Amino acid sequence: MDITxxxxxxxxxxxxxxxxNFIRSLIFDIAQEFELGEVTESLKWGEPSLNVKNGSAVRIDWKANEPEQYVIYFNCKTKLVDTxxxxxxxxxxxFENNRSIVFLLSDLIPLVQVKxxxxxxxxxxxxxxLPLLGA
Incomplete structure (x- = not known):
């Protein structure tokens, strides 16, 4: 893991x-399952960002001003969240606008959908x- x-x-x-860490592990598992290559990690806008070559970065974070929730962010300039x-x-x-999926800490993660x-x-x-990104 990148030191930052x-x-x-x-x-x-x-x-x-x-x-x-569970979401982070899912990202690595999915990259391996689809043979997408190495996952790179960094901080983008102060948030952990994970990406693969030819992918769109997935950011994850928690904010102290919203202590009961955490978020998976997607690039808002893509069709991802609208899809x-x-x-x-x-x-x-x-969903929050066209940029994220929001979870309460008390929620069970809907694993199939999140993956x-x-x-x-x-x-x-x-x-x-592809229509609906090939889904």
């Missing part, structure tokens, strides 16, 4: 660290011209 990302993770409350909103109208995911969203982001540049 490690320092950021170490600053999170323990419950948050567990949730974000997620079209695919997941069942209320299993809570799908992350996989679309990590494959974005090869699927961006």
């Amino acid at each position: 990302v490690l320092e950021k993770f170490n600053a999170y409350p323990e419950e948050v660290k567990l949730k974000l 997620f909103k079209t695919l997941y109208t069942d209320g299993s995911l809570n 799908h969203c992350i996989s679309l982001s990590l494959r974005y540049h090869s699927i961006k011209n």
Whole structure:
């Protein structure tokens, strides 16, 4: 893990660290499952950012001013979150505008949906011209 990302993770409350490390692990698992290559980590806008070549970065974070929630951010200049909103109208995911999925710390993570969203982001540049990103 990049040292700046490690320092950021170490600053999170323990419950948050567990949730974000779970999402981080999912990203690595998805990259391996789809053979997307190496996952690079850095801080972007002060948030842990994970990406693969030809993908769109996935950022994860928790903010002290919203202590009961954590967020997965996607590039707002893509079709990602709008596509997620079209695919997941069942209320299993809570979206914020066209940039993120928001979770309460007390929520169970809807694993199938979250994995799908992350996989679309990590494959974005090869699927961006497909209807509904090929979903």
